[in-house]
Amino acid sequence: MNFEITQDQLMLKEGVRKIANDFGLEYWREKDAKHEFVHELWSELGKNGYIGVSISEEYGGVGLGLVEMAMVIEELSKAGAGSTVGQLFMLTPIFGGITIERHGSEVQKREYLPKIASGEMNFCMALTEPNAGSNSLEITTFARKEGDHYIINGQKTWISGVNVADKMLLVARTTKKEDVQRKTDGISLFLVDSKDSAIVTQPIEKVGTHCVQSDEVFIENLKVHKDNLIGEEGKGWRYLVDTLNAERIVTTAGLVGTGELALKLAVDYSKERVVFNNTPIGAYQGIQFPLAELSAEINVAQLMNYKAAWLYDQSIPNGAEANTAKLIAGKAAFGLCDRAMQVLGGFGYAKEYHVERIWRDVRLFKIAPVSEEMILNFIAQHNLGMPRSY
Known part of the structure; x- marks a missing residue:
């Protein structure tokens, strides 16, 4: 591979650097003190194409890659954001954009990706559970198939950004662990409405990263249509x-x-x-x-x-x-x-x-x-x- 930074990448870095400097140290200090999401910055990044930097042009993005996204994040971080900005790109461009573009259906791509690229739609991911931290294969949140829908029940913890998210990438078992040959079988990914009344959240008080809230999430009888499944059931x-x-x-x-x-x-x-x-x-x-x-x-x-x-x-x-x-x-x-x-x-x-x-x-x-x-x-x-x- 070639480590040389291209002229286009240098221009990308210069462009985002200007925005990053406009939202510098004082902006981030104020947002941290108020425990507020950085809506103003996120809106500006969306309008200028930086949220959708790795999304294909066909779906409203810039059509570059994760290398360029890393460069964008570096510039924002060193201008004042610090490590929190990595979380911001993790939530929507990765959990939403990358997952849908690489593994979602064509309908899902056309519905979600343009809104992600523009900053109009925010995502979070619900994976971690109280008894399943690093060992994600131990999750017990379960999606039971009923006709054209799944009924999902479970609990998640340390779910970042759910308070400002429109959609959630929800990880659940569709086959219980004891009924699969391999532990990696029977796990599925769903796109769900994070504001659904079947989802209840409770903030977690924490030491830092105050601009990105983290929550306990309780899911009770969440009804999700089969069209909101990412890829194949059980192959998630x-x-x-x-x-x-x-x-x-x-x-x-x-x-x-x-x-x-x-x-x-x-x-x-x-x-x-x-x-x-x-x-x-x-x-x-x-x-x-x-x-x-x-x-x-x-x-x-x-x-x-x-x-x-x-x-x-x-x-x-x-x-x-x-x-x-x-x-x-x-x-x-x-x-x-x-x-x-x-x-x-x-x-x-x-x-x-x-x-x-x-x-x-x-x-x-x-x-x-x-x-x-x-x-x-x-x-x-x-x-x-x-x-x-x-």
Whole structure:
């Protein structure tokens, strides 16, 4: 593959950078304080084609790929959004756009994709359950077939963005686990109305990522027409894994941008802050070396993420690359935010200087959407061929 950034990609980055700078650090600080979704920014991104960057032109998108989406997210993140913007692209362009375009019916594509691309329609995904976190095969939410409809019951947790979502990608079993030959059989994906009265939500109080609300979701006798099934009944695990790899890539792009933002905040402060013998603290190797090392790591994560995204765009297996990039980026981005807080000292703890927000937000992504430990399990088993450990 060719890692050279094209002229068109540079123009894409420049265009979104202008919007990103208009919605900079102060905008995100205010939204974080009010626990508000960034409707103004999202609307602007939709009007200018950035939400639909990877959706085919046939369905109202720009017709590029996940590589370009990663670049868009990086620019937004490093201009002030931090890691939260990766979640925004995860919710609608990935859970909605990618899943429908790659696995949905033609009717679903024509109904949903233009509205996703324009920013008119928001999505969320309901996968995680109280007793089925990383082990998604243990979900118990069940869809019972009745004529032309399914009746769905179950409970989900840590469902992000459901409060502003029009539609939900709902993951449920259509065959109980004890009745299938393989655990990956019998799982199906549904497109449902997130505002349906059969769906009740309850917000979860949390440390950060306040612009994207997370909820408990309770589903009781939700009636869904068979036309809202994604692909084949019982074959949803394959579609889900494809979606989750894309989820890793956009998460990593947000982490790369966050690392660059934290680095800039730390470096700028270190040049201005003078102590002792009228020397900027940035002149001291105790300040320089940790930042330099973490900067190298975030650059490596970016390159691996571009590789994962390129493979994804070519429909080539990319799980190893996507997971590796996310592991490195999660560690490096958190390290840079934490080091930025240390460089700024007391001011790093003050909301005025922005570091504390991105520090709070980025901590989540050592856990979500997949934990570092589960990535290491994946690498050991799939990359190294070692015995399954769980």
